[in-house]
Structures are given as C-alpha cells and as structure tokens.
Amino acid sequence: MGSLVIWVLFGYLACVTIPLAYSDVRERRLPNSYVLPGFVIVFWAIAVCWIHDSAPPIASLLGGLVVVLIFYCGAALGGFGMGDxxxxxxxxxxxxxxxxWAAFVAITLAGAVGGVAGYTVLWRSAGRREAATGGAALRARGVPFGVPLxxxxxxxxxxxxxxxxxxxE
Known part of the structure; x- marks a missing residue:
C-alpha cells in the first residue's frame, strides 16, 4: 500500500509540473489551485506510510518544517514568493x-539552477559591470523560482x- 500512495503522489506532481512551470514563467505566480491539492495528497500519503510502517516518516515531516521556516524567512526578506x-x-x-537524501538533493539542485538562472539574467540584462556590483536590475525584476524547484x-x-x-540489483 505504501508504494501505491507514492505513485499517486508523484503522479499528481507530474500532472501539475507543466502548468506550474508555465504559470511561473509567464505570470510569476504558482496558483494555489495546483499546489494546495498536493498537500492533501502528501498528508494522505504520510498517514498511509505512517500506518503501514508503524513509524512516522520523519524525513518528510521534519524536512517540510525546516523548509517552510527557511523559505518563509526568505519570503519575508523579499527573496521568494509565498507560492515558492x-x-x-x-x-x-x-x-x-x-x-x-532525495529531499536534500532537490533543494540543493533547485538552489544551483536558480542561482545560475539569476546570474544569467543579471549578466545578460545589465552587463558584466552591473553583475559585479550587486545587481539592482535582478532585484528589480526577480527570477521565478518555481521552475528551478x-x-x-x-x-x-x-x-x-x-x-x-x-x-x-
């Protein structure tokens, strides 16, 4: 039963990946209508895995708590949107x-991709001198972070x- 709920969860994520990426690039927002139903599914999957394995999925619960705190601080400072x-x-x-391990790799990879995208936008739009001086142009425009995620x-x-x-094997 545990693997079936994982398939359902990742099936849902696969279905919303393209619409989320499109919306983030085009409108710079990640609609709640795509993201919030995923929480219903992930909490259902956590409950099923918890019952099936007789132990709480600590990596999922603790990882979610840590990431929401870190990203919320980033949002409060203007670095992320609440959709991110x-x-x-x-x-x-x-x-x-x-x-x-998979959760850590995902956030690390997203940070690397987002950093490269941000620097590329900064470098192409403002030139090398602006990139070396802190990048007011990038801060003014921002880079959508949903796609790197x-x-x-x-x-x-x-x-x-x-x-x-x-x-x-």
Whole structure:
C-alpha cells in the first residue's frame, strides 16, 4: 500500500509540473489551485506510510518544517514568493517519503539552477559591470523560482531511482 500512495503522489506532481512551470514563467505566480491539492495528497500519503510502517516518516515531516521556516524567512526578506514557499514545502515533504537524501538533493539542485538562472539574467540584462556590483536590475525584476524547484524535484527523483532502485540489483 505504501508504494501505491507514492505513485499517486508523484503522479499528481507530474500532472501539475507543466502548468506550474508555465504559470511561473509567464505570470510569476504558482496558483494555489495546483499546489494546495498536493498537500492533501502528501498528508494522505504520510498517514498511509505512517500506518503501514508503524513509524512516522520523519524525513518528510521534519524536512517540510525546516523548509517552510527557511523559505518563509526568505519570503519575508523579499527573496521568494509565498507560492515558492508552498511548492518547496510540498516538494520536500513528497521526496522525504522516499528519503532525506532525495529531499536534500532537490533543494540543493533547485538552489544551483536558480542561482545560475539569476546570474544569467543579471549578466545578460545589465552587463558584466552591473553583475559585479550587486545587481539592482535582478532585484528589480526577480527570477521565478518555481521552475528551478520543479527541476530539483524531478532531478532528485531520477537520481533517487538510479541510486536506490537500480543500484540495489
């Protein structure tokens, strides 16, 4: 039963990945109508895994708490939108059901992709001198972080599959 709920959860995430990425790039927002139903599914999956394994999925619960606190602080400082906070939390809680390693890789990969995207936008729009001086142009425009989060999600899921599933044979 535990693996079935994981398939349902990641099936849902697969279904909303393209609409979320499109909305984030085009409108710079991650609609609640895509993100919030994922929380219903992830909490259902956590409950089923908890009952099935007789132990709480600590990586999912603790990882979600840590990420929501860190990203909320980032949102309060103007670095993220609240849609990014919710999506990052959903991603970490989902991957935390697989392993703490997958959740960590997803956030690390998202940070790397987002950093490269931000620097690229800064460098292309304002020139090398502006990039070296702190980048007021980037702060004024911002870079949507939902797409890097989604890249981190699927990159970590694929790496987890390669390392833990195919590596077990």
């Amino acid at each position: 906070v919710k999506l990052a939390t959903l991603i970490v809680m989902s991957l935390g059901l697989l392993s703490w 989604l890249i981190g999600l699927w990159g970590a899921a694929v790496l987890w599959g390669v390392v833990f599933l195919w590596g077990a």
